[in-house]
Amino acid sequence: MPIYDRPENIRVDDVYLDLHAVVDIPVHLKVEAFNISGSIKLKTAVGMVESAQRAGLLPPGSTIVESSSGNLGVALAMVAASRGFGFTCVTDPNVNRICVKMMRAVGAEVLVVDQPDQTGGYLGVRIATVQRLCAESGGKMVWLNQYDSEVNADAHYNTTATSLFAEFPNLDYLFVGTGSTGTIMGCARYARDHNKPTKIIAVDGAGSVTFGGPPGRRFIPGIGTSRVPGILDATLLDDVVVCPERDAVAMCRRLAQRGLLVGGSTGSVLASAGSYLSRLSMDGCSAVALSPDLGERYADTVYNDSWCLEHALIPPAERADGPR
Numbered sequence: 001m002p003i004y005d006r007p008e009n010i011r012v013d014d015v016y017l018d019l020h021a022v023v024d025i026p027v028h029l030k031v032e033a034f035n036i037s038g039s040i041k042l043k044t045a046v047g048m049v050e051s052a053q054r055a056g057l058l059p060p061g062s063t064i065v066e067s068s069s070g071n072l073g074v075a076l077a078m079v080a081a082s083r084g085f086g087f088t089c090v091t092d093p094n095v096n097r098i099c100v101k102m103m104r105a106v107g108a109e110v111l112v113v114d115q116p117d118q119t120g121g122y123l124g125v126r127i128a129t130v131q132r133l134c135a136e137s138g139g140k141m142v143w144l145n146q147y148d149s150e151v152n153a154d155a156h157y158n159t160t161a162t163s164l165f166a167e168f169p170n171l172d173y174l175f176v177g178t179g180s181t182g183t184i185m186g187c188a189r190y191a192r193d194h195n196k197p198t199k200i201i202a203v204d205g206a207g208s209v210t211f212g213g214p215p216g217r218r219f220i221p222g223i224g225t226s227r228v229p230g231i232l233d234a235t236l237l238d239d240v241v242v243c244p245e246r247d248a249v250a251m252c253r254r255l256a257q258r259g260l261l262v263g264g265s266t267g268s269v270l271a272s273a274g275s276y277l278s279r280l281s282m283d284g285c286s287a288v289a290l291s292p293d294l295g296e297r298y299a300d301t302v303y304n305d306s307w308c309l310e311h312a313l314i315p316p317a318e319r320a321d322g323p324r
């Protein structure tokens with residue numbers, strides 16, 4: 001039986017870190033990295049592949065193709081390999097190098113598009129490339145399309161949200177970074193359907209167009225888009241916070257000094273949660289922030305001084321990765 005057919009191989013016991021004493025933010029961090037693919041996107045990948053198989057969309061010999069900033073690509077590459085499908089990932093220069101190596105190690109093909117679209121982002125070009133590959137493949141390639149697939153949100157409704165609300169039945173605030181918006185839509189729909197009191201706060205990257213902001217260059221993978229995802233229903237959200245990448249990087253490096261190495265988008269979510277909650281009275285209130293991945297994937301970027309300086313994400317005087 002393929003390893004990803006067993007729910008116990010995908011779902012790992014929930015890990016929540018209380019960050020109040022660590023960085024003075026009254027929030028629990030729900031760490032989603034502890035599964036075989038190392039990120040929250042394994043749940044999306046398993047959900048979308050299973051759904052496509054059930055619908056008869058993946059006959060033997062198919063190759064799955066997807067546009068991904070890296071984590072979904074790694075997860076899909078593993079699930080595809082375990083079920084005997086091919087996988088092609090279309091990504092962009094912001095992808096973490098290690099993710100590309102991981103995908104190739106399990107037999108996937110990785111295409112890195114390097115032409116930004118008019119917005120300065122890459123999503124439009126990534127999607128056009130996926131569509132071209134499918135058109136040229138004579139039906140062999142199947143696009144699961146995380147941006148428009150309700151199955152993406154359903155996967156989080158059935159996993160991320162159920163375990164979160166089992167642990168925090170009356171949660172007051174939930175902070176979620178948004179890329180495809182699958183994670184936040186699954187959690188928001190669950191909260192609505194179960195009459196939860198929870199305020200659902202989206203955290204987006206500055207330069208992302210998801211919530212109508214002006215487009216701009218972005219370097220942190222996973223969070224933000226240059227095209228509004230089809231599955232986004234903003235009416236289910238209570239607020240949106242837009243996080244400059246400098247603040248995200250500063251938060252990551254601050255946490256690193258306390259011994260916690262998180263991914264770039266986790267830095268965005270925590271920086272935003274920190275400033276948001278500091279304006280509120282949190283007496284008796286609970287807050288959770290979702291952490292999609294951990295920091296080892298970002299050793300060459302967020303935790304690398306040269307990279308941060310090159311992209312003007314840290315002040316010139318600040319160095320954290322030691323002498324070289």
Ligand SMILES: Cc1ncc(COP(=O)(O)O)c(C=O)c1O
Pocket residue numbers: 039041069070071072177178179180181182183184221222223263264265266292293
């Ligand atoms: C590191 C990281 N953060 C945030 C997200 C956003 O999650 P979603 O696509 O469910 O909105 C992703 C998705 O790929 C991610 O990889």
